[in-house]
Each structure stands twice: as C-alpha cells, then as structure tokens.
Amino acid sequence: MGALIDIGPLRTAPVFRRLWIGGTLSGFGSQMTGVAVMYQVWQQTHSTAWTGAVGLAQALPIVAFGLFAGALVDRTERRRLYLITRVGAAVCSALLAVQGFLGHLPVPGVLLLLAVQACFGAAAGPAARTFLPRLLPAGDLAAGLALNHISFQAAMLIGPALGGLVLAWLGVGGCYLVDALTFGLAIYGAIGLPAMPSAGGAPGIRAVGEGLRFIAGHAAVRAALLTDLAATLLAMPISLFPLINAERFGGDPRTLGLFLSAIAVGGVTASVLSGTFTRLGRPGPVMFAGAAVWGVALAALGLVPNPWLGLGCLVVAGAADTVAVVSRATVVQLHTPSPLLGRVAAAEQIVGSAGPDLGNLRAGLVAGAFSGTAALVSGGVLCVAAVALIRRSLPQAGSPNGRA
Template sequence: MRSLLIDITPLRTSPAFRRFFIGRAVSGIGGQLTVLAVMYQVWEATHSPLWSGSVAIAELVPMLVVGLWGGSIADRADRRSILLATNVTQLVLALLLMTQALWLGTSASSLGPVLVLVALMAATGAVATPASLGLIPRLLPADQVAAGLALNRLGFQGAVLLGPALGGLVIGYAGLEIAYALDAASFAAGFLGVVGLPALAPVTRTGGGGVLDGLRFAATQPVVRGVLLVDLAATVLAMPVSLFPLVNEERFGGDPRTLGLFLTAIAVGGVAASLVSGSFTRRSRPGVITIGAAAVWGLALGLVGVVTSPWLCLALLAVAGAADSVSVVTRGTLVQLAVPDDLRGRTAAIEMIVGAGGPEVGNLRGGAVAQLTSGSFALVSGGIACLLALAAIGATSRPMLTFRTR
C-alpha cells in the first residue's frame, strides 16, 4: 500500500531539493494571492469582462516573446544565479504592485500600472521557469526525478487550492496591498530556497546555445516530439474550460454554485492523483503512462458531454484532473531524462509555451464549436478527436513508448 503513496524520498535524501521545494511551494501560494488580487482589482476598476480577459493577454504575450530566450539563457548561464536574479526581480515587482494598490486602489487609473506590472512579472517568470525545470535532474538521481516532479506538482496544486481562498480572506479583511505584500514575502522565501543551492552551470556543451538549436532539437528528437504532440492533442482538441459556463447553463440551470465546482473538481482530482503518485512515478515506462493518462483525460471529458447528473459530471471532471496530473508528471520525466543538460532550458521553454498556448487555442476551439452546435457536442467531439490523435501519436512514437527510466 505504501508504494502507491507519493514518494517523498527526494525530500528526505536531498537537502538542496528540500529547500528548493519549500521555497517554491511558499512562493506559489504567494503567486496565487496576486492572481486573485489582480483579478479583483481589474474587475473593480472596470466591471468589464473584456478588461478582465486582458489580464490573460498581458501574461501570455510576454511569456511567448521571452520564453524561448529565457530557455537559451538557462542553457548558457548558471541556473542558480538566474533563479536568484528572477526571485529578486519578482519581489520588487510585487512591492510595486503593493505600492500602486496603496496609491490608486481600485480606481480606473490603476488599470495601466497593474497590466504593465503583470506583464513584467510574466516575462520574469518566463526566464525563471526554464531554469527551474532544468534544475531537478541536477539535484536528484535519475530514479528520483519522477518523484521530484510529482512533489513539485503537488506543491503547485496545493497553492492553486489554498492560495485563492487565502487571498479572498486577505483582500476582504486587510486589503489589496496586504495581498501583494504577502506575495513579496513569499518571493523572499523562494530566494532563501535557492540561495543554498550549489552552482548549476550547464555540465556539457553538445551544441550551440541559440534558440533555433532548441527548436530543431524539439522537432527532431522523437521522445520530446512525442511528448509535445501528446500535450497538444490533450489541450488543443479537448480543453473544456471555456465550455463550463455554457454546459452549466444547458445542464444545471446556470447555478453559479455548480459552475464554481467545475474547476474545483479538476483540482481535487489532481491533488488526489499526486497523493498516490507512487503508483506511477515508480514505474519504468513513463511514455506508456503519458499516452494512457492523456487518453483517460479525453475520454472523461467526452463523457462529460453525455451525462446529465451534476454529481457524475463533477466526478468525471475529477477523473480528468487526476489524469492530467499523471500526464504532466510523466511528460516532465520524459523531457528531463531524454534531453542533454545543455538543452534542458530551451526544451523546458518550448514545453512551457506549448503548455500555455495549447489550452488557449483549445478553449477557442471549444467555444467556436459550441457556438455552431452545442456545449455537449463540443465536449464529445473534442474527446473523440483527442483519442484519435493519441492513437496516431502512439503508433508513430515508438521511442517515447519504449523509453525506460531504469
């Protein structure tokens, strides 16, 4: 039974990973405080769903522009130094968000400064993320990388569950500026988690450090290419989030309490999968698990388009969330172990861009199909298309399926 539970060996055996994990988990909670604070501030300043949506654009565009460059930096420079610099930068940006909240509050004049600071925060994160994703294989032996990624995933999901709820209480009782101040303090914790790490310059230089080298590698290395295609099949073809309000209206009478449970159900499933991640991180064939988990994701979401019971719908969303967590961890394991150290930063940047852009395109696809047909048809057709695409990927990606971690 213990072999099914999350493997905490990396926390016990690696003090460096333990410090990094704690700092990252704390800063993740702080980041969610800011996500909610920005959402609240923009809405109160404009009462416009269009302006609320502009926050996502302010985050996505800098990440797409800076992401590949950030990956190239991670493959040329010391990753510990990159993370120290980005933590300090994010701390300063959080303090600037706090300052503008003190001076401008939720007035319309706060809109510009908030969006600019959010964009700068996203750009800084696009430099930090490739460096942090390439760090775990340097801190842990190969047979513990999957467990380390599962722990990181659990920390992220815990932040997503706890951060918004805590943020609502902080904003309600203490104000926006305190939420931003707590985020700044969380980046200080992240800095402390990084400062004790060893120097982490790239071990080898098997190629150039340019962006095009990373793109060429991702397109031609069969394991990495297969991983990216699985991610795109799951997100572009079956992403359900934009359909939730419509499905809630069609099936459940538009009750806002039901709508609020849709995303919660996915998150609960993800946390549950992380808590029993030993059941898949201890397996030696992550490629097979990746395809299988993505197929469960597509199947569960397709069935959401068929069922009429609210509770069964939520149960299927929880299954989808669990499958997504399994797939994220096993995809990350494949990328980290199949990529040379001097290409990990650029490959992680490409993975980050695919992971952010795929869901946006998928939500647009789902909304367009639903506009022409119905929410149910969009979900069912998306699930079927996802399964067909995964079958094609599995048939043409043998190196990914046969890849072994031990």
C-alpha cells in the same frame, strides 16, 4: 505502500527539500492571484473574451522569448538567473497589489503587468527545470518530479479556496499582496542552491536552432511535447470557470475557487498514489492515457447538468492531468542531455504554460460565439482525437518509455 508517493528525495537531499518548501509556499500565493485576476477582469468586463485575454497576456511573452530565455539559461549561471527573475516577478505582484488597494487599473493595464511578470517567468521556469538533475540522482528523478507536482496541486487545492475568502474579505489587492510576500519564500528557498555554472554552447539564434533540431529529431521528446500541447491548447477550461460559476452557482465568489480546488483534489490524490506509475519505468503509455482521460472528463463537465457532479468531473480531470504531467516530464528529463536541458525545458514551458493560456483564450472565444457547453465538449473531443493521432504516428522504436 509501493503505491504511495516516494518522499525519499525530501529525506536525502536537504537542498532539494528547502527549494521544494519555498516553491510550495509561493505556489499558494500564485494560485490566489489566479483567482483574483479572473475575478477582477470578469467584474470589470463580464466578458469571457476578456477573461481569455488574461491567458493571452501571460502566454505571449513565453512564446516570444521562451526559447531565447532557454538559451540564456544554458549559457549563464542558472542559480543567479533564477533569483533575479523571482525578484522581478515579486515586484510585479506588488504593483498588482497597489492597484488592487488604491483603485483598479483598466483591464489593459492589469494585462500589461501580467505580461511583464510572464517575461520573468519565461527565464525562471527553464532555469528551475534544470535543477533536479543536479540535485537528485537519476533513480530519484521521477520521485522528485512527482513531489514538485504534488506541491503545485496542493497549492491549487488550498490557494483558490483561500483566494475566494481573501477576495470576499480584502478584495483583489489582498490576494496580490499575499502573492508578493510568498515570492520571498521562494527566493529564500533558492538561496541555498549550489552554483550551477554555464553549460556553454552556441549563442543566440544558433543555440535556439540546436534546441529545436533536437526536439524535432527525437521521437520521444517530440511526442511528449505534442501530447501536452493537444491537452492544453484544445481542452483548457479555466477561462470558462466564471461563466460556469455564474450559471451553476449564481456567481458567488466563494464558489469560484472550488473549480480550481476540484482539479487540485484529483491532482493531489493522483500525486499521493504516484508510486503506482512512477515506479513502472515506462511513462510513455501512462502519459497518453492520462491526456486522453483529461479530455474525456472535460467533455463530461460540459454535458452534466448537476453542478456538484461537474466538480466531480474536474476531480477526475485533475488526477489525469497529474499522471500525464509527471510522466511527460520524466520522458523529457531522461532523454535530454544536460547542455541542451535549458532550451528543451524552455520549449516544455512554452507548451506547458503558453499552451494552457492559449487554450483558455480558445475556450473563451468559443464560449462567446456559442456557449460554455460547446467550448467544453468540442475541446475534450478534439483533445482525445489529437492524442490518439500522436500515439499512432509515433514509431515503435521511438516510444517514449523513459529509457534512453
């Protein structure tokens, strides 16, 4: 029983439970939109460079505004800021639904809407990451992070599969509409949060500089972010899924969702058994191991010829990703003081969100120049090498073991 996920925070913290349920349901719609965007762009262009550009449109706002948004989170009432940004993101999904039903926008127009939505996400993400230390005691923090991640993985498991079905039934507009409606559930879940007043601190550029100096000077936090960057920037495969689906499954839209669902199967399994690593109290070595296995599994995906065996590789990758993400988040949360949490959370979001988006662009460009196999294998090998280098360069005294 000690190996199973710890659901104690859902029993003992009603506010966290409501926020968790709303976020989980909203995650289903977001995953369906992910499938719809990739499908729409692929159908209009048949280009892996354009499907990779989807990631770029989502990454640029986070990279450009993320650190300033984190500083804003530390200087404003965090609950109110989160609600405002969720409403803005819901409006963007509604506009995507309108263009999906009434006639597809040119691809640059779709990318523009995604970029505007990402601007709202640049502030919503860091705000949400500051909630757990206020809602849960330190001893329940790892369990809360694991619960958040299993909700994300459950959405990945169900959302893409439903997305494929809705795509075949109602088209891309139906997927976007579901996303807009489920944003309302996330907003409802956040309404019950207690007030979270400003933590104060320096304004503007000075605040950003304080956050960057903390990250650069703290070995554990720096290693955690660099490890995630290595895994996502070098080995992200999602922009390749339409190409792999065309090569191995004949381009059937119903099988496109299986790729993300396979990652989610592994992620949910690892999350259900997350007690095996959240109770260890030393997430650093677990984080490095998870990131390395992620790279190995994606390199194997490029090499195996059987399509169903390839989906098995994605299951392994999803499990490794969950282990790495939960361990990394635990290191960052435990080592970061509250007045800096918004800025460090923003940097974590830049790595955790923009890293995959830029990684998808990298994969699409490499596949366009060479092949999907070359993109997968090279990315996986580079990921493992980078993780080993980061671990080797980390001073023993700064080992990210989860203890301050």
